[in-house]
Amino acid sequence: MPKSDPTRPVTTHDVARRAGVSQATVSLVLSGNPRARVAAATRERVMEVAEELGYRPNILARGLVRGRSYALGVVVPDLTNPFFLDVVTGAQRVASEAGYAVLPGDTRESTPARHLEALRARQVDGVIIDGVGAATLPHDSLSDLKVVVVDEPSERWPGVASDALAAGRLAAEHLLGLGHRRVAFIGPATDVHSFRMRERGFFQALRDGGVGLPHEWLRRVPPSVGGGQRGMKALLAGERPTAVFCANDLIAMGALKAALTAGVNVPRELSIVGCDDVEMASVVTPELTTIAVPARELGARAARLLLRQLAGEEVPARPGKLLPVRLVRRATTAEPQGTGDGEQGTAGTDAPASPPSGT
Amino acid sequence: MPKSDPTRPVTTHDVARRAGVSQATVSLVLSGNPRARVAAATRERVMEVAEELGYRPNILARGLVRGRSYALGVVVPDLTNPFFLDVVTGAQRVASEAGYAVLPGDTRESTPARHLEALRARQVDGVIIDGVGAATLPHDSLSDLKVVVVDEPSERWPGVASDALAAGRLAAEHLLGLGHRRVAFIGPATDVHSFRMRERGFFQALRDGGVGLPHEWLRRVPPSVGGGQRGMKALLAGERPTAVFCANDLIAMGALKAALTAGVNVPRELSIVGCDDVEMASVVTPELTTIAVPARELGARAARLLLRQLAGEEVPARPGKLLPVRLVRRATTAEPQGTGDGEQGTAGTDAPASPPSGT
DNA sequence: TTGTAAGCGTTATCAC
DNA sequence: GTGATAACGCTTACAA
Numbered sequence: 001m002p003k004s005d006p007t008r009p010v011t012t013h014d015v016a017r018r019a020g021v022s023q024a025t026v027s028l029v030l031s032g033n034p035r036a037r038v039a040a041a042t043r044e045r046v047m048e049v050a051e052e053l054g055y056r057p058n059i060l061a062r063g064l065v066r067g068r069s070y071a072l073g074v075v076v077p078d079l080t081n082p083f084f085l086d087v088v089t090g091a092q093r094v095a096s097e098a099g100y101a102v103l104p105g106d107t108r109e110s111t112p113a114r115h116l117e118a119l120r121a122r123q124v125d126g127v128i129i130d131g132v133g134a135a136t137l138p139h140d141s142l143s144d145l146k147v148v149v150v151d152e153p154s155e156r157w158p159g160v161a162s163d164a165l166a167a168g169r170l171a172a173e174h175l176l177g178l179g180h181r182r183v184a185f186i187g188p189a190t191d192v193h194s195f196r197m198r199e200r201g202f203f204q205a206l207r208d209g210g211v212g213l214p215h216e217w218l219r220r221v222p223p224s225v226g227g228g229q230r231g232m233k234a235l236l237a238g239e240r241p242t243a244v245f246c247a248n249d250l251i252a253m254g255a256l257k258a259a260l261t262a263g264v265n266v267p268r269e270l271s272i273v274g275c276d277d278v279e280m281a282s283v284v285t286p287e288l289t290t291i292a293v294p295a296r297e298l299g300a301r302a303a304r305l306l307l308r309q310l311a312g313e314e315v316p317a318r319p320g321k322l323l324p325v326r327l328v329r330r331a332t333t334a335e336p337q338g339t340g341d342g343e344q345g346t347a348g349t350d351a352p353a354s355p356p357s358g359t
Numbered sequence: 360m361p362k363s364d365p366t367r368p369v370t371t372h373d374v375a376r377r378a379g380v381s382q383a384t385v386s387l388v389l390s391g392n393p394r395a396r397v398a399a400a401t402r403e404r405v406m407e408v409a410e411e412l413g414y415r416p417n418i419l420a421r422g423l424v425r426g427r428s429y430a431l432g433v434v435v436p437d438l439t440n441p442f443f444l445d446v447v448t449g450a451q452r453v454a455s456e457a458g459y460a461v462l463p464g465d466t467r468e469s470t471p472a473r474h475l476e477a478l479r480a481r482q483v484d485g486v487i488i489d490g491v492g493a494a495t496l497p498h499d500s501l502s503d504l505k506v507v508v509v510d511e512p513s514e515r516w517p518g519v520a521s522d523a524l525a526a527g528r529l530a531a532e533h534l535l536g537l538g539h540r541r542v543a544f545i546g547p548a549t550d551v552h553s554f555r556m557r558e559r560g561f562f563q564a565l566r567d568g569g570v571g572l573p574h575e576w577l578r579r580v581p582p583s584v585g586g587g588q589r590g591m592k593a594l595l596a597g598e599r600p601t602a603v604f605c606a607n608d609l610i611a612m613g614a615l616k617a618a619l620t621a622g623v624n625v626p627r628e629l630s631i632v633g634c635d636d637v638e639m640a641s642v643v644t645p646e647l648t649t650i651a652v653p654a655r656e657l658g659a660r661a662a663r664l665l666l667r668q669l670a671g672e673e674v675p676a677r678p679g680k681l682l683p684v685r686l687v688r689r690a691t692t693a694e695p696q697g698t699g700d701g702e703q704g705t706a707g708t709d710a711p712a713s714p715p716s717g718t
Numbered sequence: 719t720t721g722t723a724a725g726c727g728t729t730a731t732c733a734c
Numbered sequence: 735g736t737g738a739t740a741a742c743g744c745t746t747a748c749a750a
Contacts (some may be wrong), residue, residue, distance in 0.1 A: 009503070009727095011726095011727055011728090012727070012728070013727080021736075021737085022736065022737040022738075023727090023728090023737085023738095024729085024730085024736075024737055024738075024739090025735085025736055025737070027727095027728065027729060027730085028729090028730095028735095028736085031728080031729070031730095033729085033730090037735060037736095038735065038736080039735055039736085042735075042736080054499075056476075056479060056480050057480065057727085057728080058423075058480075058482060058726090058727050058728070059480050059481050059482065059728095060419050060422055060423055060428055060481070060482050060726095060727080060728090061423055061726070061727035061728040061729085061742090062727080062728050062729070063419055063728090063742090064417075064419055064420055064423055064726090064727080064728070064729095064741095064742045064743065064744090065727085065728050065729045065730080065741070065742045066728080066729065066730095066742085067742075069419055071481075079444065079448065080441070080444065080448075080638070082439070085438065085439065085444065089438065089439075092464075093468065096477065101462055101477070101481055102462075103460055103461075103462065104463065105451075109452065117415075118455065118460070120415060121415050121416060121417075121418050122418050122419070122430075122460055123417055123418065123419050140413075144368070225638065225642055253639075253642050254642065256644075257642050257644065260644045261644075279439070279584065280612075280639055280642075283584055283612050283613065283616050283639075283643065284642065284643055284644070285615075285616065285619045285620075285643070285644055368743095370742095370743055370744085371743070371744065372743080380720075380721085381720065381721045381722075382721090382743090382744085383720075383721060383722075383723090383744095383745085383746080384719090384720055384721075386743090386744060386745060386746085387720085387745090387746090390744080390745065390746095392745085392746085396719065396720095397719070397720080398719055398720085401719080401720080416743090416744080417742090417743050417744070419742095419743080419744095420726090420742070420743035420744045420745090421743080421744055421745075422726090422744090423726045423727065423728090423742090423743080423744075423745095424725075424726045424743085424744050424745045424746080425726085425744085425745070426726070
């Protein structure tokens with residue numbers, strides 16, 4: 001008989017009454033308190049009755065007295081971006097194993113600050129912040145809150161990050177290695193650290209390879225499919241590059257779409273490199289060459305870091321080692337073909353013709 | 360001075376003390392109780408102090424006494440599927456407007472029952488269930504829990520659903536209208552209602568059109584990109600159909616991928632129709648013809664239904680009107696070309712080579 | 719109009 | 735070992 005009451009959930013009192021012991025004893029037994037010294041017989045009896053009555057602890061009540069909610073917040077800019085969803089999923093996995101719930105939220109129709117407000121009203125024990133520029137948040141919106149930042153170095157909070165600089169470099173080196181000298185970049189104007197670093201790494205490696213990039217080839221768009229399409233359209237309207245690096249896969253897929261729509265042969269006439277390696281990257285045709293970033297792992301580690309802090313451990317506010325990224329060569333990159341409308345190299349290897357351009 | 364205490368959150372007691380009133384009065388003022396008759400001056404003073412101290416109500420404590428957690432659970436099979444994510448997002452929007460939090464969870468690495476267990480431990484006030492066959496769940500895992508089902512008719516719970524039967528019909532009619540007679544289906548073997556209905560609608564309309572379908576053209580695969588690829592590979596290995604309807608867009612994109620990889624010209628040699636109209640459907644090339652299903656709207660309505668129940672309203676356990684779906688014609692469908700390897704019609708209209716097609 | 723007091727379901731500190 | 739008892743922060747009669 002799993003139940004008998006009208007509909008009210010079973011409490012420790014119910015169990016106590018039925019088992020003929022005090023409510024406190026029931027709590028002692030059921031709360032899994034390690035140093036609960038209860039007679040084996042009593043414990044047995046209590047557990048039995050609890051089972052029989054279908055008792056489930058009320059986590060809220062427990063949280064109230066322990067000053068914990070056993071819930072974590074995760075704030076990302078856009079859950080619709082599979083990358084961030086993976087971060088959330090990764091966090092969710094380790095959190096739920098530890099008995100914590102995850103309250104995900106994105107800032108598409110709200111501000112991060114507003115979101116954090118709601119989270120602290122729910123007494124979340126901590127939050128994971130990714131991609132919303134934690135450093136730029138209203139200072140007190142994170143005060144007295146355990147925080148872990150993802151992909152954003154900070155001397156205020158601990159965090160985990162991927163090697164975004166390397167991601168950019170990898171993209172550039174891949175393109176350079178293929179022989180490209182006329183390369184463009186599509187990415188957001190943002191203060192989100194990982195985007196900036198991807199961009200920086202890309203330009204650094206380009207410069208190291210003696211390649212510069214004119215202003216028209218640096219397109220600022222939102223980090224979305226639509227942004228990518230817009231960026232690519234703009235690029236195609238002018239003097240065309242032979243390769244483009246996009247700050248994330250959403251942009252890259254949008255760019256690819258726009259290129260294909262315009263009748264551009266990818267990768268023959270134009271190479272495209274994305275970043276993140278979301279699932280869809282290998283579903284579009286041609287398959288997207290991209291830089292794989294371990295999103296789930298980032299989320300999982302962030303959660304672990306947070307959990308450790310909640311366990312009382314002092315976690316230093318230094319980001320640990322950067323998680324490695326890697327180039328995934330697929331089908332949107334190839335050697336540039338002499339497309340006939342002139343070459344443009346700045347130095348380095350061969351490629352004469354057209355004059356060099358500044359950074 | 361936003362704060363002054365060490366780090367402990369501000370409580371109603373703190374506010375009361377500082378404002379020189381009783382804690383109860385503070386609660387009266389701050390809980391927004393409509394019938395709280397408090398002197399304007401007092402109210403003013405309390406609000407002032409609360410603001411000054413940075414008071415935030417503890418939702419958990421409130422929930423404990425009110426017997427509410429102000430949290431909703433949403434259970435879907437796979438958050439990675441943009442369709443379900445949209446359902447969640449839609450629910451989230453209306454829930455958060457009403458001050459409710461949403462605890463999303465999928466059943467990829469867990470069972471629905473297990474998930475519901477965790478949700479009720481958190482005292483969620485209700486759950487929205489989509490795509491996991493609520494009817495097949497262990498009977499007591501939903502007992503004494505407010506439930507709204509999405510895309511699943513039930514005489515036990517209220518729900519919202521899209522017109523899945525029409526979705527299937529629309530797909531079939533579109534294909535039939537184009538002149539296809541050799542059509543296949545790729546979908547999951549499942550007891551999820553909407554999948555079954557899409558399938559049924561498809562076959563009904565086919566039959567109405569006088570078209571039958573041999574066993575080899577009914578491929579059972581998981582409702583994922585990988586499943587779609589597998590299904591299409593199998594299809595291509597045998598006698599080929601001229602068109603395929605896939606039970607969802609993930610499958611369709613996988614199928615498209617596999618077809619393209621095999622060098623099949625889509626839609627020239629093979630038409631593909633998906634279902635859901637996820638964002639990526641219009642990003643792949645060629646763009647996917649699909650049946651649009653209002654995912655966010657489903658989620659939003661489900662949440663509203665749940666909220667109404669929580670407000671005490673008696674919501675009948677009958678699904679309301681089915682939300683309309685519509686065909687989105689894009690680039691993966693076209694009239695069948697005489698591909699040379701023989702025709703196979705079961706009856707019906709004519710449609711020889713390439714006659715005009717309907718709108 | 720405002721304060722007192724009794725919980726909500728748990729945990730945790732004591733005496734017994 | 736076990737059972738009172740006091741919180742946790744809040745809401746809500748009911749009394750003043």
